[in-house]
Amino acid sequence: MAFKSLSQPRIRLAxxxxxxxxxxxxxGSISTEDRIVQEKLADEFEISRTPIREALFRMEQEGILELAGRGGFRIRKLDEAEIAEMYGARSAIEGSAARMLAEAGDKATCAALRARITRAEDMTENTVQAYFDANRSIHRAIVEATRNRFLLEFFDNIWNRGSSFTLFASIQFVDLSKSLGDHMSLIDAIETGDGWAAAEKMILHIHDGKELQMRGL
Amino acid sequence: MAFKSLSQPRIRLAxxxxxxxxxxxxxGSISTEDRIVQEKLADEFEISRTPIREALFRMEQEGILELAGRGGFRIRKLDEAEIAEMYGARSAIEGSAARMLAEAGDKATCAALRARITRAEDMTENTVQAYFDANRSIHRAIVEATRNRFLLEFFDNIWNRGSSFTLFASIQFVDLSKSLGDHMSLIDAIETGDGWAAAEKMILHIHDGKELQMRGL
DNA sequence: ATTGAGAATACTGTATACAGTATACTACCA
DNA sequence: TGGTAGTATACTGTATACAGTATTCTCAAT
Incomplete structure (x- = not known):
């Protein structure tokens, strides 16, 4: 049987x-000010409200949207406390990932990560968005390397949240080459095999990002 | 004005x-074998399918249910690898929580946690369910004490998952008084203020649970 | 007894219709 | 001009209706 399964698992409109x-x-086509209304979207997409509702509720549950009484949904804005908690959660997830990788002590994984970092750093365009994507993809690769689906899910949950798109990305204040170089030394720490040291390094790295972020607010 | 606000935030059927x-x-009224069918539930609840769908999709997203083609949903069963990952994720979340608490070094919090543990230990009935609830509530209190909403959310996500209800609760093999005593020494570790030590203690504690669990499979 | 064609069934996903309620709007009265 | 009553509007949540598609079932043919 050389055929690929034709069954498309699900192509739900939602x-x-x-x-x-x-x-x-x-x-940015939708800003934090905009009201997100089911009927409006249904019109735009030219489908019924049902799939729209489903998608919207999903985003609410993921903490990306919040509902504003009868005014429909809106993008969830994070206050300063929540942003701090976000960085705390990142420390927990990504710090633990670093620890686990160090404890696993798999050279091949480290090599793969290094390659990934080099590739991500090699950005064609020098935009905030590009930097954000590169940074995210590097951090994600580290969590991915633990092969722990839960951690990866939580990672994505955090990074998708609210306006985190722009969060974590106050590039205007950051020395690009330094930041990216940091990632390599993160792998160094992992490679030594000392779990706690690796975790600490990661936590500090995230803390740096937080400082930068907070300064930008 | 002596009246209480009548506005009920949301009492959605879903x-x-x-x-x-x-x-x-x-x-256990619904077992892992049962098929969960929207129409059936709608009949039982005597409401339409719409709110049922919403609830079901939400559970799918939380990883509690999975959909079985046209056969409706079913409870998601976890394979051994996934269970291991689950414990790994618990180590990350709860270990980090212990670290954070230790670093915060708030005596009052520790005292409150001790009180909570004592209260939880004081079970009236000696069932698996009661032990599970007590254990969960203790661990949850620790995460809650970090006042980090993300971590708490992830904690709940893990503990609600799949058959984790019975998971984490292989009481038949466990020495109750020992397990519960362990929790107190967990707080001891937190109280010393050494973040890494506290994290390690928590991770070991969770590891013990995992060993127990795996033996039961 | 097995196989295959065709119909019946049992689901889902999507669209539409309806009812209720908070907000916005209007016009009247002080 | 400010405020209030009454009405229109703009939403949501829920119910219902419809279409499509796997699955299961039936039954005849080999």
Missing amino acids: DQVYDQIMQAIRD | DQVYDQIMQAIRD
Whole structure:
């Protein structure tokens, strides 16, 4: 049997709607001021409200949207306390990931991560968005390397949240080459095999990002 | 004006359905074999499919249910690898929580946690369910004490998952008084103020639970 | 007894219709 | 001009209706 299964697992409208709205939030077509109304979206997409509702509720549950009484949904804004907690959660997840990788002590994984970092650093365009994507993809690769689906899910949850698109990315204040170099020394720490040291390094790295972020507010 | 606000934030049917199904899974009224069909539930609840769908999709997203083609949803079963990852994720979340608490070094919090543990230990009935609840509530209190909403959310996500109701609770093999005593020494470790030591203690404690669990499989 | 065609069934996903309620709008009265 | 009553509007949540598609079932043919 050389045929690929034709059964398309699911091409639900709700999924497509989800992706598109997500994209719209990312590129700023939907701002934090905008009200997000089911009927409006249904009109735009030229489908019924049902799949829209589904996508919207999903985003609410993920903490990306919040509902504003009868005024529909809106993008969830994070206050300063919540942003701090976010960085705390990142420390927990990504710090633990670093620890686990160090304890696992797999050279091949480290090599792969290094390659990944080099590739991510090699940005063609020098925009905030590009830097954000590169940074995210590096951090994600580290969590991914633990092969722990839960951690990866939590990682994505955090990074998708609210306006975190712009969060974590106050590039205007950051020395690009330094930041990216930091990632390599993160792998160094992992490679030594000392779990706690690796975790600490990661936590400090995230803390640096937080300082930068907070200064930008 | 002596009247209490009547505005009930939201009493959506979907929420009630969610709670009830959750409860049914917990107490075993719905088993992993059962197919969960929207229409059937709608009949039982005597409401339309719409709120049922919403609740079901929410549970799917939380990883509690999975959909089985046209056969509706079913309870998601975890394979051994996934269970291991689950414990890994617990180590990350709860270990980090212990570290954070230790670093914060708040005596009052520790005292409150001790009180909580004593209270939780004081079980009236000696069932698996009671032990599970007590254990969960103790661990949850520790995460709660970090006042980090993300960590708490992730904690709940893990503990609500799949058949984790019975997971984490292989009481038949466990020495109750020892296990519960362990919790106190966990607080001891936190109280010393050494973040890494506290994290390690928590991770070991969780590891013990895992060993127990795996033996039971 | 097995196989295959065709119909019946049992689901889902999507669209539409309806009812209720908070907000916005208007016009009247002080 | 300010405030209030009454009405229109703009939303949501829920119910219902419809279409499509796997699955299961039935039954005849080999």
